[in-house]
Amino acid sequence: MRISALVISVLFGLPSVAFSEINANEIVKKADLKRGLGNVSHSFNVTVTDQENKKEIYHVYFRDVNNTLTEQTAPERSRGRKLLMKDYDIWLFTPNIKKPLRISLEQKLTGQVSNGDIARTNYAEDYEATLMDTDKKEENAYHLALKAKNNKVTYGKIEYVVSKKDYSPREATFFAISGKPLKRATFSDFKNIQGMARATKMVIQDYLQKDKVSTLVFDDHKPEKFPDSLFNKERLEF
Amino acid sequence: MIKSTSFTLILISSTLLSLCSKADAESWHYQTRGFLSARLSSYTESAQNYGQQTRAQVEQATDFGGSLSALNQLRWTSNSINADLNTKSTPSKKDMYMVYLGENYLKYKSDNWVAQLGYQEVVWGEAYGLNYADIINPKDLRETLYSEASEARLPLLLFNGKTFFSIGGFSGSLQFLYSPEPRFSKSLPPELYAGDLLSVTTLNVDKEKTPAIFKKSELGGKFAGSYGGFDFGLFGYSYMDRDPHYTLKSATLTNINLTEDHSKIKSTGISLAKTIYDFVLRSDIVFTQNKMINYVENFQLKSFSSDTLNALVSIDTPTYNDYSGVLIFAQSNLKDIKPNSFRQKKEKYLIGKITKNFVNDKSLELSYTHEFNFTGHSIQTLLNWPINSSTDLKFGGQFYFGDTSSNLNKYKNISSVFFSLKNYFQF
Secondary structure, three states: OHHHHHHHHHHHOOOHHHHHHHHHHHHHHHHHOOOOOOOOOEEEEEEEEEOOOOEEEEEEEEEEOOEEEEEEEEOHHHOOOEEEEEOOEEEEEOOOOOOOEEEOOOOEEEOOEEHHHHHOOOHHHHEEEEEOOOOOOOOOEEEEEEEEOOOOOOOOEEEEEEEOOOOOEEEEEEEOOOOOEEEEEEEEEEEEEOOEEEEEEEEEEEOOOOOOEEEEEEEEEEEOOOOHHHHOHHHOOO | OHHHHHHHHHHHHHHHHHHOOHHHHOOOEEEEEEEEEEEEEEEOOOOOOEEEEEEEEEEEEEEOOOOEEEEEEEEEEEEOHHHHHOOOOOOOHHHOEEEEEEEEEEEEEOOOEEEEEEEEOOOOOOOOOOOOOOOOOOEEOOOOOOOOHHHHEOOEEEEEEEEEEEEOOEEEEEEEEEEEEOOOOEOOOOHHHHHHHOOOOEEEEEOOOOOOOOOOOEEEEEEEEEEOOEEEEEEEEEEEOOOOEEEEEEEOOOEEEEEEEOOEEEEEEEEEEEEEOOEEEEEEEEEEEEEEEEEEEOOEEEEEEEEEEEEEEEEEOOOEOOEEEEEEEEEEEEOOOOOOEOOOOEEEEEEEEEEEEOOOOOEEEEEEEEEOOOOEEEEEEEEEEEEEOOEEEEEEEEEEEEOOOOOHHHHHHHOEEEEEEEEEEEO
């Protein structure tokens, strides 16, 4: 496929950009698999620790990139808070309000962490990738620019560094739709989960206030089937 | 006797279930948790110096290992607001302290439906802050605008069944509610609504008792759905009015004895929510038939029946630089009105609220409520300051003022600055 694309581009003088863009999106897809189980129905836990060592724990039900339910289990004051993301719609349920409330996608969950950081982790679905030409290249790494496919996603742009060796994500810099840099994340602690080495730790640092740091630890990934109704906003109260 | 049967229904099914066979119980999961909270207010307008409110809740959640689970809550509350607002009578002990069963229910969850039986809280509508569609549960009206909604809601014995479906991009639900035991709101002193219409020095009220189980019933349902960034709900409920109207029992020159009464009413409504860019537009419209309203004619306390239409539109702004806001316009209309009524024909409010979020769930809220017709104002501030993962500290102020006939000015005596402490625990 790649060879035929190359032959065609040489023969017909097509811009090499088209070829590199196909590759860039493939790289992002492979890197996505190193940060979760991909688009397979599964559940996992996320522990978020901030710079003051305060912990928040979430359980995530992931059916596909368009159907995720996040339930907070700690601390006690926030127990039972649920966040349902269905396509680009998002609802928040809190035990005191006792009904699901539609909210906008950009609402933050905690500290430096956006809803999308926890529940919408497949960049290939939301962003169009191109290989970057940069002087600050890390060795043996792809430098990618990920541009939002629409303005409903969490970030306007992501600069993404992925290992050439095994497509492991190394770091990402997140930008607002306006182009303003927001935060930087590094990926580490690769562990064998469901037959593949995957990142279990993501450290997110505010771009300007470097002392604002949140650490996300992902664990307990389990392939699991969920009924349709789990992702129905009217079921959040139960 | 009959009452104890209703409690037994719930407690046998849940608490006792959780205490039976130890072998079976190995696959069951229990969790006991709760909170303690205390608030101290310093009044700025009243002759009273201080007001207090304390609350405690203990609950046990039991997961029976499959689709069955239970929740058992016990609540305690002490609140001086009734005494602080009261000018013509001494409130009963029950208006000051209360120990009661909170939510106590059994829940069965299947893939496509859920059934819940017991004392529970059900909330309809899309708006928050001011929610005309929150008609199912009675409320503890002593809780002012600053309390969490869950603290003002009182549980109701319900069979609550809900089924879920999806067709293409449309997902929806159909809900059925039946209550064999209507309950009433914990109301504020009647002189708050009557103002100077009842010009006596002492006012006593005989409260209406909760009807015995299966003697009166309530029935309703809701159809709700979401499609393409749009949520809607259509609902109807036939129930005993949560708010009282009064009849005259006896009177002397200085003393009036009233009897509290609650009539059967029916509410139907529609609620909508739509995301527009990063804004969220919400609306609740509720039409209620046969609501009883008190009025005074020729020194006689009387009541008349009227339909009411309550409508609310609100818009939430997205968060910019940690600031977010909400703007609410709400209007309550009576179809009919009599001179010297306990409420106005049209009551209109505009509410604006700005929240600044800080790190670690800390926030500062500032809100202003403007009442039209008889001009009234309310300003509220709240600094929410979690100290650690289990303790919240809050500082705030709430101030009510305006035209003497305005609704907001009626709360003038509880204008105050306050601080509160809430501790969550778990075993």
